[in-house]
Amino acid sequence: MKKYLLLIPFILASIGLKAQKLGVKYDPAIQSTKNLQYWRPKGNLFVGDCMPFYKDGVFSMYWLLDSAHHASLGGLGGHQWALSTTTDLKTWKQEPIVLGIDEPWEKSICTGSIVFYKNKYYAFYATRLINDGKINEQLSYAISNDGIHFDKQKPNPFYTSAPGYSKRDFRDPKVFVDEKTGEFHLFVSSSKENPVLRHAGGALVHMVSKDLKNWTVLDPVLTGQGSVPECSDYFLWNGWYYLVYGDNGDTYYVQSRKPYGPWQEPKYQALNESWTNVAKTAAFKNGRRIEGAWIPSRNQNRDNEGERFGGNMIFRELKQELDGTLSTSFPIEMIPESGAPLNLNFKTDVDSKMDAMKNMVINTVSGVGSAHLENVPANCRITLEIDPATLTADYGLYLRSDQDADRAYRLNFSPTDKTVWLGNTMIRAVDGLDKPVKIDIIMKDDLIDVSVGGKRCIVNRVPEQKGGYLWFYAKHGNVKFKSIKISPLKED
Missing domain, CATH: 2.60.120.560 (Exo-inulinase; domain 1)
Structure with missing residues (x-):
């Protein structure tokens, strides 16, 4: 996720754990179950990074619940995972918090991803915390039988940082499992500590493990980025591998016929809309693929002011050209309902x-x-x-x-x-x-x-x-x- 407002000065003692308790309260019962295109939750709450997932006809939109435009808990976010599910993109079910702040040291349950393997759902995410007076992001994971009720695993966090990479920026794990070898793969957003080009150190760290305890760091899957390549997504679709990542808030992707590159630039970047943040995707019925993202708020609610973290949910339908290039359109089921055309005179x-x-x-x-x-x-x-x-x-x-x-x-x-x-x-x-x-x-x-x-x-x-x-x-x-x-x- 973007580092919104993280430069705000804060004093740890003033965070107010007793007042904040275990994160902002969220009532799914009062939230809309209709079309979620352009939706934001009731209760002065906002949608943050979205993490779509699909299995057995159910499209699950995991998303970060934001209450103060990233300013909660001293600017560290205070985010938690919420969940909205659908089978038709028209009607939705709102679930309670699926991954919440349970401990005082958890300052934010950050962006991550979900995988289903051997009848279990695995949610990998970063936890933002204070370590020796400094902000760190470290990796955590939780397991569920139904994709709704997750149990955080210990040790928590289970991985602090990879050798040679930033400890401050180590977040947004994208997980997938190699079914042949049983290996869990993580792509983690970070930056090299000593890059050859000083201003091109952003990288996606590639880590693998079979037991989720012992991890091996492989060559990065993406390097040379001008910023930390955030909130990555990775999928195979009709013979093409796609690696999606954020760069200073905008979303880009590269494509390849092979799992880890060499990557090629598409002829246009359809996912790159400046006011569509953290675009991630999931499969849907009949070979379709749906993108979920969020539209940021504006500072002071003025047209020409910049972004604030948290806003409204937004969806796109992905389509694929013969050369693998991706295009986007409105999901037809999610176009807001309208009345009869007006008879207006030119x-x-x-x-x-x-x-x-x-x-x-x-x-x-x-x-x-x-x-x-x-x-x-x-x-x-x-x-x-x-x-x-x-x-x-x-x-x-x-x-x-x-x-x-x-x-x-x-x-x-x-x-x-x-x-x-x-x-x-x-x-x-x-x-x-x-x-x-x-x-x-x-x-x-x-x-x-x-x-x-x-x-x-x-x-x-x-x-x-x-x-x-x-x-x-x-x-x-x-x-x-x-x-x-x-x-x-x-x-x-």
Whole structure:
């Protein structure tokens, strides 16, 4: 997990163990059992790092319960593992805390992963603690018969740090089992103590054991990173091995035909959305794969402020191209329910007109053309197809806009730069923007989420603007906006 707010000064004696007791209280009975796309728990609580897992038709979303944007227990987090499960991605069951803070020395039950082996569930995680007055992260694990009720194993922690690697940064174990040898493998987020390149010491430590007591450290599976490669994920899918990791909050992956590389860079990084943090994945029915992550909060709840730890849950569906490249889209079951499309009338402004098929056509070669709609609900789903008939500098929409498109969230598509901007965040290497592309937009509360062509997604947290205008625009080209539907979201 990211080291949010860990530089906040603290005094161990002021942590207040008696007041904090055994971690923040969480009541699963009051939490939603409906669609969890964009969900956050009730009770001034937040979703942190997510750890999806799948077995026997049940998709289990383990996630870090956050109560104070990582500031609990003197800035060490105070996190615990919560669990939400589903068989259809539509209805969910909320479980009590599955891994909690049980001892005063446990300052946070950090990110990890789950594996099922010989009729047991194994949850590996890092415990953040104070050792000799310094913050350390050390490895722990727990065992369960049902994936819900876990027993922490002793010694706890069972592993402190690997020789030659950081003691401060030693977390986020990704576990898998080699069924042939019976070996448990861990990929652990850390950094080399003396890297050849001083600013490229981030590494994933590779550890193996058959008895969970004696561990052998192998060559790292990933090295040379500019930061600690956090919250890794690792899976085999249709002949391709994928290694997923975080770098300064963004998620990247590499792929290979062999288990431990050599790794190759994909042609685009579909998991890399700046406001989708700690993207991890799990299988689902019929060969599908689902990504779970979280959308951070914003400092002071302002549009242009930075991230705060903890926020809302978010899901993506992964798809795989022939060359192994991953793409993302909305899981169809998790698109929020909406009402009938509204009958709104376009107002043409500059170099724009409605054609016989009721498409909005903007044709401008000397500047920017525009058209707009009024009385668009703040919470709605917008679907349309955009067809750039000529090479266009850029085109797009102004969402939640005022009457002048001055205060709004600009959704901008640039075919030449292959970028998509949503407010103050963007994604790169987006192919196909010079051809007809289908766009799906969900605006819900302070979130805007966009699917581009069913292959790339981008989300942003945008709390301030609430205008009811929707603007369409194009610059230096001929662009047709087709099949426009605006449907208000139904209440949860």
